[in-house]
Amino acid sequence: MSIRIGIIGYGNLGRGVECALKQNPDMELVAVFTRRNPTDVSILTQEAAVRNVSEVEEWKDKIDVMILCGGSATDLPKQTPEYVKYFNVVDSFDTHARIPEHFADVDKAAKESGKIGIISVGWDPGMFSLNRMYANAILPEGKDYTFWGKGVSQGHSDAIRRIEGVKNGKQYTIPVEAALEAVRAGKNPELSTREKHTRECFVVLEEGADAAKVEEEIKTMPNYFADYDTTVHFISEEELLKNHSGIPHGGFVIRTGKTGWNKENSHVIEYSLKLDSNPEFTSCVIAAYARAAYKLSREGQTGCKTVFDIAPAYLSAKSGEELRASLL
């Protein structure tokens, strides 16, 4: 019998989860819940239902794990503590600074309902966090570096599109190669924001807009661009759609550290991702943790968990024997 999965929210992430489930034969998509009119939403999985999110409670005995595909700004802080009352849930809450608070909310609700809630699953937070944690535990005396990109930043692309005179735009975050090399060489550099990443923008102007003014406004935008070396390219809408419609991303987590009685030896631990599709990869991580949520719940565990709290074997469809024989 397969693990019955539900999805709440059918945007890029929801569709990504649907695709991920197709690759995991021990899991089955049962229903997608949407705020829209269900008849307006067409999904890829023929066997699955589409329902309005208002009906979700009726499904509480028909779904083993509910995957929450809403946004971190306003959806998940409400949805995760709410839906964990009825379901084991997994979310991808990614506002790093608010994770402790979100954890507390979900933990309380999950312990009351006797369910499992796994939060902040994806690649950062998620796989990058795991790699930071393992590397810190292994090399207590060292230094951490996280670089993002090359990839599309949704937040920065949105910021560009809000500027007057901008019709469309895409922003790439790019790690500075020289900084990466210095880190890998064990030089332990202290890197400013500007030294770690550059930002490259592809902008489509409204007719009659002032290119120089738009470029200036982008480059001086506080928080988003002012602290970076930013390049702005003005292109046609056709070119944007043709060459910049993907959502690639990735990055590097590096820890360098010393060992030996007198710290005479250096070590570099590096984890990197190169992703054609940010939401589809995030979805794959989520699918693996949905399996973990199911197994943990079957063992009688309850409460909020993060990637730090879950033994790796729970993510796999293979048995302990198979894992030891094939991957150890």
Added chain:
Amino acid sequence: MSIRIGIIGYGNLGRGVECALKQNPDMELVAVFTRRNPTDVSILTQEAAVRNVSEVEEWKDKIDVMILCGGSATDLPKQTPEYVKYFNVVDSFDTHARIPEHFADVDKAAKESGKIGIISVGWDPGMFSLNRMYANAILPEGKDYTFWGKGVSQGHSDAIRRIEGVKNGKQYTIPVEAALEAVRAGKNPELSTREKHTRECFVVLEEGADAAKVEEEIKTMPNYFADYDTTVHFISEEELLKNHSGIPHGGFVIRTGKTGWNKENSHVIEYSLKLDSNPEFTSCVIAAYARAAYKLSREGQTGCKTVFDIAPAYLSAKSGEELRASLL
């Protein structure tokens, strides 16, 4: 109160563990056990005792976790099931093919004694295994690649030294850059043994030995060298000691895979290590898992575990709150 650690076996690995413990203030080296005469063994930690291994049972209430630093060929298959009768233990058993059997032996003994035995801890098996497992769970449709090096292979160095006419020798395993690049580019190459790694040997001859004959014997040695492109350099003993006395190692674990409804997107997950000292890094991983063994035992868990079975947070001296706030 700190976690009381013992070490059995004081070679490169035992010394590495001793150094690692110095960097982990929540752990304390209590005693080193040796097969030699204890008065002949001088250790670095002034506060720790040195005892003959025959006395080890007397320490069963004074040590929380015993770290077994013997070899995988003959020591650990006997030692781990034996010492887990008295102690929580961690070993670095690295004969991949015999792990299932070793697991069964240790699990049986550990369940009988009510102790924890963590086996096959290090980087391969160990961190590389973990990364293979996580990447497989995330990208079910993909392909795994493990490359080793550049680093010293003890087994191959020993094989060289057994050849008649060889006074001393060191062998480096080197990943083939073109193969690495093809894998990273998502080309899913099928790689033969020869295409993945080359072998480079530095050899000191006995006086009067026949260099051509030694070189031929190395290059045609079955299992060790015959399937590889091997380079042999003859050097003086001084040069060997000066330039080749380190034990660096490392390598790459890469998984590439496809996602999307029609597998239209590609992803690359890469984990790599660059280590000045193979035994010291292995020791650091072992130290972190010794902490996990202690915590698991305090929770009342028993039996044999591998890196797959242990939630990452157990490795850290930090609390769950601290980890979520600082590393997630």
